[in-house]
Structures are given as structure tokens and as C-alpha cells.
Amino acid sequence: MTRGNAVVLVILLAIFAFAVCTLVYPLFGREEMRMGLDLQGGIHIVYQADLSGIEAEERDSAMEGAKEILSNRINPLGVTEPIIQRQGSDRILVELPGISITNQEKERLARVDILEFGELAAADEEAKWENELGRWKPATGFIDGEERALTSRYFIENTYVARDDFGRLLLVFEWDEEGTQLSEQITERLINQPMAIFDGDVALLDDEGLPIAPIIQNIITDRGQVEGLSLDEVTRLSNQLNFGRLPVPLTILYDQTVSPILGEDFVDMSLKAGMIGIILVMLFMIIYYRLPGVIASLALVFYGALVLAIFKLIPVTLTLAGLGGFILSIGMAVDANVLIFERMKEEFRTGRTLGAAIESGFNRAWTAIRDSNVTTFIVCAILYGLGSSIVASAPVMGFALTLFIGVAVSMFTAIVVTRTLLRLFVGTRLARKTALFSAHQEKK
Numbered sequence: 001m002t003r004g005n006a007v008v009l010v011i012l013l014a015i016f017a018f019a020v021c022t023l024v025y026p027l028f029g030r031e032e033m034r035m036g037l038d039l040q041g042g043i044h045i046v047y048q049a050d051l052s053g054i055e056a057e058e059r060d061s062a063m064e065g066a067k068e069i070l071s072n073r074i075n076p077l078g079v080t081e082p083i084i085q086r087q088g089s090d091r092i093l094v095e096l097p098g099i100s101i102t103n104q105e106k107e108r109l110a111r112v113d114i115l116e117f118g119e120l121a122a123a124d125e126e127a128k129w130e131n132e133l134g135r136w137k138p139a140t141g142f143i144d145g146e147e148r149a150l151t152s153r154y155f156i157e158n159t160y161v162a163r164d165d166f167g168r169l170l171l172v173f174e175w176d177e178e179g180t181q182l183s184e185q186i187t188e189r190l191i192n193q194p195m196a197i198f199d200g201d202v203a204l205l206d207d208e209g210l211p212i213a214p215i216i217q218n219i220i221t222d223r224g225q226v227e228g229l230s231l232d233e234v235t236r237l238s239n240q241l242n243f244g245r246l247p248v249p250l251t252i253l254y255d256q257t258v259s260p261i262l263g264e265d266f267v268d269m270s271l272k273a274g275m276i277g278i279i280l281v282m283l284f285m286i287i288y289y290r291l292p293g294v295i296a297s298l299a300l301v302f303y304g305a306l307v308l309a310i311f312k313l314i315p316v317t318l319t320l321a322g323l324g325g326f327i328l329s330i331g332m333a334v335d336a337n338v339l340i341f342e343r344m345k346e347e348f349r350t351g352r353t354l355g356a357a358i359e360s361g362f363n364r365a366w367t368a369i370r371d372s373n374v375t376t377f378i379v380c381a382i383l384y385g386l387g388s389s390i391v392a393s394a395p396v397m398g399f400a401l402t403l404f405i406g407v408a409v410s411m412f413t414a415i416v417v418t419r420t421l422l423r424l425f426v427g428t429r430l431a432r433k434t435a436l437f438s439a440h441q442e443k444k
Contacts, residue, residue: 005423012417016302019309033312035097036319036398037258039270042097046254047110049090054248059089062247067092069246073109075239083317087388091253095317100257107200110250114241115152115204118196119186129196131203131211136196141185143178150186152241154179159241161234164227171226171234173241180222187220197226204229270323277327278304281334289341291436295421296337303333303413307406316405322398329406332376336414339365344437354437355426362419369414373407380404 021027037044047070054062063086070092071084083095094109108114118136121127127135138149156174164170175183186195196213197204203211206228214227229237282300285293307326311318318326344361352360380400387396430436 002423005420008416008420009424012302012420016305019302019305022309022312023305027313033308034315034317036317036322036395037095037097038320038395039318039323040097041258042095042099043101043106044254044256044258045094045096045106045252046087047092047094047250048253049092049248049250051090051248063090063092065247066250070094070109070250085388092250097317104200104202106252106255110246110252111200112153112246112249114199114237116198117150117186118198119190120194129198129201129203131196133194133196133203133211133213136198136203139186139190139195141182143181148178148182150179150182154182155241157242159238161238162225168227169229169231169234171229171238172223173225174223175221183224184219184221187216187218190216191219192216204233206230270320270327274323274327274330278330281330285334285337289337291425291430292337292341292344292418292422295418296334296341298421299337299413299417300330300333302417303409304330306413307409310405310409311402316401317398318402319395319398321395322402325399325401325403326406329403329410332373332407333410333413335372336365336369336410337418339368340414340418348437355423357437358419358422358426362415366415369411373411376407377404380407 026032049063049066051059051062067084067086071082074082074084074094074096082097083093085093087093117139118129119139121135121137125137127137129136140147140149142148152173154176156176159171159173162170162172192215194213194215196211203213204226206212207230212226212228226234278300282293282297285296287293289296307329310316311326316322340361343365344357347357347360380403383400384397384404387398387400425437
């Protein structure tokens with residue numbers, strides 16, 4: 001074994017050890033492999049933005065802003081690794097693995113204003129809300145002659161949770177300049193009258209399930225508070241209110257809940273299929289190619305550990321389609337070894353030594369391996385582009401990404417790992433036993 005080959009072998013062993021440690025231990029904060037909805041269960045939502053009021057040159061930044069605020073609003077839900085990405089020019093895909101949320105919560109995430117303030121409507125006035133406390137209309141005031149409704153869009157992003165002297169929870173908020181003007185006008189008009197607070201179509205409820213509608217005692221200018229909320233509700237509202245308002249209205253275009261039980265079945269079946277496939281491939285390689293087949297099987301183990309470690313570190317969200325791409329790439333990894341070993345057989349027929357046959361076999365097979373894999377990379381890029389825009393399909397993107405990574409790593413293992421391991425036998429007694437390296441040669 002040459003010094004250069006020894007150095008490469010040590011590097012490969014270090015890479016393999018790192019890959020195994022990554023899979024076994026939670027390195028870099030990655031405790032588990034990220035699973036998609038079809039494997040783990042959860043919520044799949046597609047929001048569509050109304051861009052009619054946005055100038056064409058500002059639409060891209062508006063969508064990026066909406067995506068960022070959606071992400072911030074989702075964080076308080078306790079989702080460890082949500083998937084939030086744009087699809088096309090006016091859609092945002094949201095996947096929340098491992099949790100279930102209510103329809104009200106889904107709509108709240110996409111609402112421009114999370115909270116709205118209401119006052120009692122007269123008998124001849126149209127009401128927006130109605131509950132056991134009465135009929136309510138939006139509480140409005142005027143800014144520069146324009147009538148505006150009082151909502152959480154005027155909150156400064158420093159809302160927090162506190163307790164009063166009696167230990168009751170308070171949601172404390174502060175108005176911006178325009179909100180201060182509206183609040184002052186409205187609360188001055190509503191002295192000794194109730195003002196309700198609504199979350200979408202329903203009123204905020206206290207611990208007893210009754211609508212929150214405090215009686216206005218004093219004029220409220222730059223600061224206010226909401227009392228009576230439960231700890232979970234006041235904490236969640238405080239977090240979500242601190243992330244601003246959406247720049248564009250969003251509506252739910254598509255909504256699906258995936259059962260985690262179905263996902264577990266998919267994982268079990270996929271693992272069984274993958275293990276059976278790998279074992280059969282290894283048996284074929286060992287029986288047909290003998291010692292090179294054993295080496296190819298070892299390279300396949302290296303390949304599997306490295307690819308899964310990359311999936312965990314990036315992280316790649318594994319879906320059933322993504323697992324299909326990974327399993328497909330296993331077969332393609334063996335294809336490269338088959339090309340190399342067949343070239344080696346041809347070199348042995350011409351009477352070359354093991355070392356010369358190895359080097360010549362790899363060099364002559366490289367162009368075919370390169371060209372076939374480059375075409376696969378092109379297809380993967382096209383599929384990923386279609387999945388992120390035109391088709392707007394996360395499974396298509398997952399299949400393309402896992403296949404791309406798998407094929408790239410398979411090139412590395414076939415050209416570097418297999419070659420390095422074969423070079424270990426050059427100059428040894430086993431090198432003289434050519435039957436171990438060239439199975440099923442036709443007799444002359």
C-alpha cells in the first residue's frame with residue numbers, strides 16, 4: 001500500500017466515523033432525522049396571497065415579508081422544525097409535522113390583524129360579531145379625516161405578560177402613534193361602556209369561557225392591558241402579537257391533516273424494503289464479482305452512512321418520495337461499481353497485473369459514470385425546479401433532492417472508496433489469485 005493510498009484510507013475512515021457518530025448522537029443540535037408529513041403526520045396548508053393592492057415591483061418583497069412573519073407566528077405553537085416556503089408567485093406552503101391545530105388557529109396565522117376591538121352596535125346598525133353580551137361592530141376613530149378600525153396592527157412590538165396586585169394575568173400592550181390617537185378617541189367615547197376584543201370571528205374568552213369585554217373606566221392613550229386570559233392563551237398571544245402584521249392578506253387555498261399512524265406504517269415498510277434491497281444487492285455483488293463484490297458492499301455501507309448523515313445535518317425532510325429517491329440511488333451506486341468491475345475483467349483478459357487492471361478499469365469507466373450521473377443531475381434539477389414553482393409539490397422536491405445527494409455520494413464512493421480499498425490488495429499474495437478479482441471469465 002502506497003503512502004498516498006494510506007492517507008486517503010485514514011481520511012475515509014475518519015469520514016465514516018463522523019457519519020456514524022452523526023447518526024447515533026445529536027451532533028450540531030440535530031437529535032433525530034427530520035421526517036415529512038407523510039411519515040410523521042401533521043398539518044399541510046397552502047396559503048394564497050392577495051397581491052392586487054401591491055405594486056408589481058414590490059410583490060416579491062411583500063411575499064418574503066409574509067413568509068417571515070408566518071414563520072415567527074408559528075414558532076409559539078411549539079413546532080420544532082416547520083417547513084415554510086414560497087410556491088410560485090403568490091402562494092406559501094406551510095407544513096407543521098407532528099402537531100394538530102384548530103381551524104381557528106390556521107386562520108389566525110394568516111390574519112393581517114390578530115386582534116380587533118369592538119363596541120356595541122345600535123339596533124339599526126350592522127353588526128360584525130354577535131355573542132351573549134350583545135351585537136358588536138368594529139370600534140373606529142378618525143386619523144386625518146379617514147375612519148379606521150382599532151386593531152392590533154397598531155401595537156408596538158413589545159407586548160408582554162404581567163400580573164396585577166391580585167396575581168391576575170395581564171396582556172400588556174403599547175400603541176404606536178396612530179393607535180394612540182384612535183384609542184384616545186374611542187375610549188373617551190366609550191367611558192362606562194364595554195369594549196370587546198375579538199380574535200377573528202370569535203371574542204377572546206376568559207378562564208370561565210365568557211367573552212372578555214371590560215368596562216372602559218378611563219381614557220386609554222398610549223398603553224393598555226387585557227385581563228382574564230389563561231396562561232397558555234396570554235403567552236401565545238403575546239408572542240404572536242410581537243411579530244408584526246402581514247403585508248398582504250392570506251387565505252387558505254388547501255388544507256390537509258395527515259395521520260401519524262399512517263406515517264409510522266410507511267416508515268416501517270420503507271425500512272423493510274430498503275434493507276431487503278440492500279441485502280439482495282450485496283449478495284449479488286459478492287456472488288458474481290467475488291472479492292471486488294465484497295469491497296463494493298463495504299463501500300455501499302459507507303455510502304448509506306454518509307448519505308443519511310448528510311440528510312440529518314442539512315437537514316433534508318424525508319418523505320415517502322424522498323425515501324424512494326434514496327433507495328433508487330443505492331441501485332445507481334452499484335451501477336458504477338459494475339461498470340468498473342467489468343472494465344477490470346477486460347483488462348485481466350489482456351494479461352495485465354491487478355494494479356494495472358484497477359487503474360485502467362477505473363480510468364476507462366469514469367467517462368461513462370460521469371456522463372450518466374450528469375444526466376441524472378440535470379433531471380434532478382428540473383424536478384426540483386418544477387416542484388418548487390410550477391407543480392408546487394413538496395414530494396417532488398424531496399425526491400429530486402434525495403436522489404441528487406445520493407447520486408453525488410455514489411460517485412464519490414465508487415471512484416474513491418472502492419478504488420482505495422482495492423489498492424490495499426496490490427502487491428499482496430491475494431493479488432496473484434486473479435480468480436478472486438475477475439469472476440465468470442469466459443474460457444479462451
